[in-house]
Amino acid sequence: QKEVEQNSGPLSVPEGAIASLNCTYSDRGSQSFFWYRQYSGKSPELIMFIYSNGDKEDGRFTAQLNKASQYVSLLIRDSQPSDSATYLCAVNRRVGNEKLTFGTGTRLTIIP
């Protein structure tokens, strides 16, 4: 079982619709969760982080965390063509060896 799993996609969403990206993790000790956006040939760019169960909103982005189900998601409202990228989910433990463990990413394409 992979530590962090994401559907690799591609996920195609019409412009203006809601894009829903999902991520599951295996380590129940994971404490912090991050979403990064990565354009082709570029480095990951932080979009959001979430530590507590529930929803966290920032502009058009909403992160959702359910620790009981070991599930974290990212919703993108009013999707724009500029949102087309690979979205990486990453998790971190707060103790011991501090590192981000990434999923393989979901490729999102917004169709004009």
Next chain:
Amino acid sequence: DAGVTQSPTHLIKTRGQHVTLRCSPISGHKSVSWYQQVLGQGPQFIFQYYEKEERGRGNFPDRFSARQFPNYSSELNVNALLLGDSALYLCASSQQGVAETQYFGPGTRLLVL
């Protein structure tokens, strides 16, 4: 404020050679982490340094080493390069180094021939 900077941006080496990659963190950040990203995969953790001490090491061979300097900049060294070391090498910085949000630099793209 300047973000994380890395040098060089691109590098071509041959098998068996050695390479040194450099990273300067965001001003005020004391923690630097290194990641390797192979095409089509998520970044893989290599090292973390905080206040010049190694805080964590990923599952990479001893050919990989790193260090952090008093000004918090860092070097990643890879000896005896293999074709499989071809990847994007990413440096990330954070303030405290303990489950803090990490910000990535532009990366160094290494090609081993």
